[in-house]
Amino acid sequence: MRVGLAQFRPTLGDLQRNLDLHLDWIEKAKQNQVELLLFPELSLTGYSLLDLTYDVGRSVYSEEISKLVARSESLDIVFGFVELSEDHVLYNSTLYASKGKIVHIHRKVYLPTYGMFDEGRYFGRGEVLRSFPTQFGQMGILICEDMWHSSTPYLLAQDGAQMILVPSNSPARSLDQNEVGSQSFWYANLENQAALGGLFILFCNRVGTEDGVSFYGGSAIVNPYGDEVARANRLEEQLLCADIDLDEVRRSRFETPLLRDENLDLTIRELTRIRQRRLEQKRWT
Amino acid sequence: MSTQLEEQLLAAPYLALDAPLAVEILTAALKEEVEKAGFRKVVLGLSGGIDSALSLYLAVRAFGKDNVIAVCMPYRTSSASSLTDAEEAISDTGVQSLKVDISPQIDAYFEFMPDATSLRKGNKMARERMTILYDLSAHFGALVIGTSNRTELLLGYGTQFGDSASAVNPLGDLYKTQVRQLSKFIGVPRSILEKAPSADLWEDQTDEKELGFSYFDVDRLLYHLLDRRLTKEQLLEQGFSNPLIEQVTQRITRNQYKRRMPLILKISNRTVGVDFRYLRDWGL
Known part of the structure; x- marks a missing residue:
């Protein structure tokens, strides 16, 4: 299958313009025979929305969505937006x-609210992590910070995902x-x-700046052996395309059957114990 | 000085940046932030010192020499070498430039204030230069590019609403030592790289004499204090002297006001800057 990552530059808070940009990138992807097109996190709105968050929130049934x-x-599309729930x-x-x-819709589970990030001030926390079936196989979505918790790709791998899509807005810092x-x-x-999960990961990061913060791009595709198959340029807009062979999931898992050997009961048992201990500690402190 | 810089970066490798990458990011961000605000040109004050020289060279990379206007604004006591150095950077980059002698307006004002301290005079000059740059900004349709580095922002070693004023400041996240490193990398003329930093407000003034410590020492301290978040005890263990730690932390705290917009006294539910929160790049 041919995947495409739209490493582009959204305009902060301008839903209409970003919608038009999405249509342009979809056309470009079609011309390149892309079958699955992934956009970055919050691709319809831009990232540091602050109070604009309230204005650009849209229901999944809205006209724009x-x-x-x-x-x-003719191709599968994955994009980011501010979802306004009922x-x-x-x-x-x-x-x-x-x-x-x-x-499928994934609501970001881990909202960074520290240092330069302030997502918890505006967004509600997603409470669900699920893999879902697509015409290409079972997939999962993790949005940026979601991927910085080892539990999340673990859960998606256990839930059957063969590919994890990681739309991101990662800023350039600490050079x-x-x-x-x-x-x-x-x-x-x-x-x-x-x-570790024996699966593909598609990392789509945006470019452009917001109030002096640069997003570096560098979108990448990693195969189930952990090898980088393709990487986009730094700081530049680019449609990164790659042909990937989903059968590599099978081959990598035959070679290194980590998922087969994973002891789910052990994990659950220990987590339950740890959780219980924490609850008890809370009671007495 | 260049070899001194190399020695410093070897002694404090944590201050060394990946220079090509830093220049790449700063150039791209500078270009984008100016252009999305609807401008193609920039204007900046050029003192002959290393900070404004680095801003100039970054601006030339971002916009091309034909879209950068350098303005020299000497006062009659400014050192002649400052102007020569500024002119060398102008001819090296080939940018459009103009010279505005600020002596008449400064002298006219202080005629009525003969006892003004040199600090007051220096601040007045910095603000005079700011008003000239903002007027030329309107005249040329060019955004004002800043020249204040991270060290001086943190120490408050600058004039509020004077040299600290700009639309975009490409140097604000670079310690002075890093300004030196990038300046050397980007090709700032040797005479500018090698002279002692000075606000050039009076004869033989140097920043380091006036501050009472060297930029290299304070940059190392700032790195450990801010970037590594070491406690005072840990800083002492690292060999920083107690007076230096005290002096620098006091400066940082006391000058916080220079880094902020004026206070607004809260009455409404959505006060500008408090709970009316938008980026400057709103809709850009």
Whole structure:
């Protein structure tokens, strides 16, 4: 299958313009015979929305979202937006659309609220992590910070995912030698988790700046052996395309059957014990 | 000085940046932040010192020499070598430039204030230069590019609403030592790289004499204090002297006001800057 990552530059808070940009990138992807197109986190809105979050929130049934979902007739599209729920909670969500229909929505579970990040101030926390079936196989979505918790790719791998989609907005900071600090950490993380879970990971990061903060791009595709198959340029817009062979999931798992050997009962037992201990500690302190 | 810089970066490798990468990121971000605000040109004050020189060279990389306007604004006591150095950077980059002698307006004002301290005069000059840059900004349709580095922002070693004023400041996250490193990398003329930093407000003034410590020492301290979040005890263990730690931490705290917009006294539910929160890049 041919996957495409739309490493682009959204305009902060301009839903209409970003919608048009999405349509352009979808056209470009079609011309490149892309079958699955992944956009970055919050691709319809931009990242540091602050109070704009309230203005750009949209229901999954809204005109803008429906318009984009309808474009998934000939290729699957995965994009990010501020989801306004029926009970008026805003979520940092990513939607998977195929054949003109919504297949899955993931609400970001881990909202970074420290240092330069302030997501917890505006967004409600997602409470569900699920893999879901697609025409290409079982997939899972983790949005940026979600991927920085080892429990999340673990759960998706256990839940049957053969591919994890990771839309991100990762900023350039702490410039050590040769690479942006957060960037080298990202690749190490992606490569490890892909190999440990025996699955593909697609990391789509945006470019552009918001109030002096640069997003570095460098989107990447990692195979189930933990090897980087393709990487996009730094700081530049780019449609990163790659042909990937999903049968590599089978071959890598035959070679290194980590998933087969995983002891789910042990994990659950120990986690239950740890949770119980924490509850008891809370009671007495 | 260049070899001194190399020695310093060897002694404190944590201050060394990946220079090509830093320049790449700063250039790309500078270009984007200016262009999405609807501008193609930039204007900046050029003192002859290393900070404004680095801003100039970054701006030339981002916008091309034809879209950068360098303004020299000497006062009659400014050292002649400052102007020569600024002119060398102008001819090296080939940018458009103009010279505005600020002596008449400064002298006219202080004629009525003969007892003004040199600090007051220096601040007045910095603010005079700011008003010129903002007027030329409107004249040329060019955004004002800042020249204040991270060390001076933290120490408050600058004039509020004077040299600290700009639309985009590419140096604000670089320690002075890093400004030196990037300046050397980007090709700032040797005479600028090698002279002692000075606000050039009076004869023989140097920053380091006035501050009472060297930029290299304070940059190392700032790195350990801010970036590594060491406690005072740990800083002492690292060999920083108690007076230096005291002096620097006091400066950082006392000058916080220079790094913020004026206080707004809260009455409404959505006060500008408090709970009315938007990026400057709103809709850009």
